[in-house]
Amino acid sequence: xxxxxxxxxxxxVAFQPINLLFxxxxxxxxxxxxxxxxxxPTAAMAMLLPVTFGIPPTGAxxxxxxxxxxxxxxxxTTSILVNIPGEAASVVACLDGYQxxxxxxxxxxxxxxxxxxxxxxxxxxxxxSLLASPLVEAALSFGPPxxxxxxxxxxxxxxxxxxxxxxxxxxMAVFGIFLGTVGIDPNTGVQRFTFGKLELMEGIGLVxxxxxxxxxxxxxxxxxxxxxxxxxxxxxxxxxPNLQDWRKxxxxxxxxxxIGFFLGILPGGGAIIxxxxxxxxxxxxxxxxxxxxxxxxxxVASPEAANNAAAQGAFIPMMTLGIPSNVVMAxxxxxxxxxxxxxxxxxxxSHPDLFWGFITSMYLGNFMLLILNLPLIPMWVKFLKVPYxxxxxxxxxxxxxxxxxxxxxxxxxxxxxxxxxFGYLVRKLDFEAAPLILAVVLGPMMEKALRQSLTMSxxxxxxxxxxxxxxxxxxxxxxxxxxxxxxxVVKRDKIARLE
Amino acid sequence: xxxLDQWNGVAFLIISGIICWGxxxxxxxxxxxxxxxxxxxxxxxxxxxxxxxxxxxxTFQTERVKMIRELFAKKIRWGKVFxxxxxxxxxxxxxxxxxxxxxxxxxxxxxxxxxxxxxxxxVIGWALGGSVGSYLIFEVWMKLRLPKGFFGI
Numbered sequence: 001x002x003x004x005x006x007x008x009x010x011x012x013v014a015f016q017p018i019n020l021l022f023x024x025x026x027x028x029x030x031x032x033x034x035x036x037x038x039x040x041p042t043a044a045m046a047m048l049l050p051v052t053f054g055i056p057p058t059g060a061x062x063x064x065x066x067x068x069x070x071x072x073x074x075x076x077t078t079s080i081l082v083n084i085p086g087e088a089a090s091v092v093a094c095l096d097g098y099q100x101x102x103x104x105x106x107x108x109x110x111x112x113x114x115x116x117x118x119x120x121x122x123x124x125x126x127x128x129s130l131l132a133s134p135l136v137e138a139a140l141s142f143g144p145p146x147x148x149x150x151x152x153x154x155x156x157x158x159x160x161x162x163x164x165x166x167x168x169x170x171x172m173a174v175f176g177i178f179l180g181t182v183g184i185d186p187n188t189g190v191q192r193f194t195f196g197k198l199e200l201m202e203g204i205g206l207v208x209x210x211x212x213x214x215x216x217x218x219x220x221x222x223x224x225x226x227x228x229x230x231x232x233x234x235x236x237x238x239x240x241p242n243l244q245d246w247r248k249x250x251x252x253x254x255x256x257x258x259i260g261f262f263l264g265i266l267p268g269g270g271a272i273i274x275x276x277x278x279x280x281x282x283x284x285x286x287x288x289x290x291x292x293x294x295x296x297x298x299x300v301a302s303p304e305a306a307n308n309a310a311a312q313g314a315f316i317p318m319m320t321l322g323i324p325s326n327v328v329m330a331x332x333x334x335x336x337x338x339x340x341x342x343x344x345x346x347x348x349x350s351h352p353d354l355f356w357g358f359i360t361s362m363y364l365g366n367f368m369l370l371i372l373n374l375p376l377i378p379m380w381v382k383f384l385k386v387p388y389x390x391x392x393x394x395x396x397x398x399x400x401x402x403x404x405x406x407x408x409x410x411x412x413x414x415x416x417x418x419x420x421x422f423g424y425l426v427r428k429l430d431f432e433a434a435p436l437i438l439a440v441v442l443g444p445m446m447e448k449a450l451r452q453s454l455t456m457s458x459x460x461x462x463x464x465x466x467x468x469x470x471x472x473x474x475x476x477x478x479x480x481x482x483x484x485x486x487x488x489v490v491k492r493d494k495i496a497r498l499e
Numbered sequence: 500x501x502x503l504d505q506w507n508g509v510a511f512l513i514i515s516g517i518i519c520w521g522x523x524x525x526x527x528x529x530x531x532x533x534x535x536x537x538x539x540x541x542x543x544x545x546x547x548x549x550x551x552x553x554x555x556x557x558t559f560q561t562e563r564v565k566m567i568r569e570l571f572a573k574k575i576r577w578g579k580v581f582x583x584x585x586x587x588x589x590x591x592x593x594x595x596x597x598x599x600x601x602x603x604x605x606x607x608x609x610x611x612x613x614x615x616x617x618x619x620x621x622v623i624g625w626a627l628g629g630s631v632g633s634y635l636i637f638e639v640w641m642k643l644r645l646p647k648g649f650f651g652i
Contacts, residue, residue, distance in 0.1 A: 051641075054641075165504070165553070167549055168504070168553065170549050171511050171546060171549045171553070174542055174545050174546045174549065175511075175514070175546060177538075177542055178518055178539060178542045178543070178546070181538060181542070185535035187535070188526070188534065190525060190526060190534075190535040192525060192535055192539065193521060193539075216587070220583060220584070223576070223579045223580055223614055224575045224576050224577070224579060224580050225574075225575070225576065387615075388615075389611060389614055389615035389617060390611055390617065390621070390625055392610070392614075393606065393607045393611055393629070394607070396583070396586075396606075396610070397603060397606065397607065397633060400587070400590060400591075401633065401637055401643070401645070404594075404645075405637075405643045405644075405645075408644055410592075410594065410595065413587075413590070413591040417584070417588060417591065420584075421584065424580075428570060429503065429507050429570075430503065430504075430507075430565065431507070447538045450538065451533050451537075454530060454531065454532075454533055455531065459529070459530035459531040459532075
């Protein structure tokens with residue numbers, strides 16, 4: 001029962017008062033940003049990254065993770081009450097949740113979303129601790145070619161799942177890798193694209209890019225139109241779903257958890273896709289699919305469970321392989337690297353306190369959120385009533401302070417503003433920012449792996465295909481790249497035949 | 500050339516050209532032992548190819564695509580976006596001279612008053628509370644070193 005030992009050790013770390021405090025702070029901050037529209041977990045984590053520089057790495061990761069899953073909780077509250085998803089993964093909760101609220105069942109909707117999230121989060125953490133050890137063992141046999149292939153696959157999946165054109169998502173990803181090359185080349189000491197600027201020698205900081213592209217550009221987007229939020233003035237009573245609700249939901253929650261967890265593990269997957277997928281599945285297995293969208297409680301329970309389970313699943317490739325599967329994980333990875341820790345298969349043995357403490361802290365965090373979220377919902381609703389014209393200057397102020405305090409240098413502010421404008425423009429032009437951010441983090445690792453692989457093989461590119469694991473990973477990546485083209489041809493064929 | 504993605508393709512083709520040009524000035528190394536210019540150069544090439552693919556694909560696309568004029572069709576408050584941008588730049592530019600407390604007060608007051616105008620009473624209240632509050636949190640409590648400016652605050 002090695003696993004129990006590990007978990008026990010983890011709890012002893014997570015229960016240290018200071019770590020409990022960080023966990024609590026993260027969960028509260030996360031719920032808050034989840035509630036506030038126009039401020040997603042990515043922007044919030046970017047804003048709080050500088051704050052974590054001063055605290056020990058274990059506390060930093062615990063707090064940042066708390067923000068992530070806290071935001072999943074908070075986001076659903078606003079989806080249900082005002083039909084405005086606080087963050088992207090809660091979009092689906094709007095469909096049936098808001099309808100339930102309008103029928104006077106806001107209480108059970110909020111209740112089931114919190115309980116569903118809690119159940120999913122708990123199962124997710126258990127799955128995470130069970131899967132971690134075997135995956136770490138497998139990962140230890142990975143060499144540079146395998147890592148390179150895996151990172152390519154991660155980026156490909158993310159672009160494959162992008163909303164708009166895959167070509168445009170790929171352009172963003174390649175541009176992101178390029179941005180990652182700015183600075184002094186670690187192998188040769190040559191300066192690349194620094195324009196002689198001292199501030200660019202160490203590369204463009206992830207925080208500056210992420211805050212610009214997610215924080216600042218989001219404000220630009222919101223300011224350009226007139227935002228009006230009308231809070232649904234319902235008295236929320238009876239947060240506990242009744243027995244009938246539970247009977248309907250328990251299957252939905254478990255299905256959502258399963259779907260979410262496995263989609264979360266996949267590179268490029270994550271909470272957003274998981275919530276949509278589980279809603280679709282629930283609709284398909286339901287005896288009354290026509291009622292979905294008109295206030296069915298399963299339609300809230302399943303996607304809410306899925307997005308929480310996915311949030312947990314996403315930590316697996318990050319903690320065991322050192323490969324972030326989505327933008328939030330990329331930021332977490334960035335935070336660890338700033339602390340001088342490289343996540344990967346060795347993390348579990350070299351920093352067991354961080355690894356297991358972090359995993360168990362998520363369990364505690366989920367419990368805190370359950371007791372935090374339900375009674376405090378009226379307070380969160382009050383935050384919603386802060387008008388946006390007053391809210392946004394403060395979001396900007398936090399970004400400014402956060403980015404300034406990294407190096408106490410005004411240059412970083414200009415850099416953030418520049419990326420804010422860039423992010424605004426590319427969003428207007430229908431590009432996605434997520435592949436770029438992930439690529440910025442992966443870029444330097446990819447280059448290192450690529451160079452090492454080529455040195456290993458004496459310049460022979462076939463090394464990426466002849467080694468079995470790398471070959472399979474590359475095969476999947478290439479398949480995903482060609483898939484859109486094939487499906488288009490097939491579709492055209494079908495239309496032609498019909499005509 | 501009325502489609503949005505045609506222009507996107509051209510824009511990124513130009514950027515990839517610049518990247519390639521910049522990379523050729525760095526040591527390329529060789530394929531056995533790639534130098535610092537190796538990856539950026541090929542990234543530029545790949546990005547260029549992707550941009551050309553986007554340009555061609557959009558040009559021959561028969562399905563409905565977004566047109567360039569649709570960008571300007573919606574009523575967008577460009578002026579407000581510009582104000583926010585100007586506020587940010589001025590903040591960065593002036594913070595070392597005016598000091599954190601004063602510039603933050605002005606920043607919040609400016610944004611609350613000129614984007615979606617609030618009453619002066621609210622403006623002063625939020626600006627005062629926000630600047631002093633954040634000063635207490637970040638400078639006094641968390642001991643971050645914020646710029647002092649002329650007046651030493």
